[in-house]
Amino acid sequence: MKKIGIFGGTFDPIHIGHLILAEQAADAADLDSLLLMPAQISPFKIGKDVASPRERLEMVKLAVEGNPRLQASDLELQRKEISYTAVTLDLCREKFGKNAEISFVLGADAFLKIEQWREGPRILSEYCLIVGSRAGYLDEERDAQIAKLRERYHTKITVAFMPKIEISSTDIRKRIQEGRSLRYILPPGVEAYIRDRGLYDAERFKETD
Secondary structure, three states, rough: OOOEEEEEEEEOOOOOHHHHHHHHHHHHOOOEEEEEEEEOOOOOOOOOOOHHHHHHHHHHHHOOOOOOEEOOOOHHHOOOOOOOOHHHHHHHHHHHHOOOOOEEEEEEHHHHHOOHHOOHHHHHOOOOEEEEEEOOOOOHHHHHHHHHHHHHHHOOEEEEEOOOOOOOOHHHHHHHHHHHOOOOOOOOHHHHHHHHHOOOOOOOOOOOO
């Protein structure tokens, strides 16, 4: 059985923290491949200025270059609708077949609220989860949620433990506008792409976060 992971997000831009979580998740769940999937329109980003979908996809491609287990996917960019997780997972099941094990990667904060998501109960019943979690952060809440969801939905849940890394795409955009260093925060290819295209420069990008 092929084991496929789905890691979605705005990736505006993708950074080292995203890649560490992707690698930890792939290891923890013994995935054959993990798809990093930029959202067409994230429901949490409506009305906010972001780099174009194609630019964000290109940055993801540059970020995973040389790692055969991590792959950039344009699946959500082929659609014009808001990127809801349930729809994306259904499309992946169509693509990889019913015999593939499809796992969705998410952080601990989102994991605690997943039952409230659009079609959350169905996601929990039909798909697997990989929860990125830092030791000492929401441990009791995470473990209680795991126990509850396993009992209620029989969800296969894997925890991928993460080091504490304080990196955010919002901070990276701010650093770019302030002319500060991005070394060790972005993959070199992603940084070069951003510099060459002037992404997030003040004259092009209006920060709204």
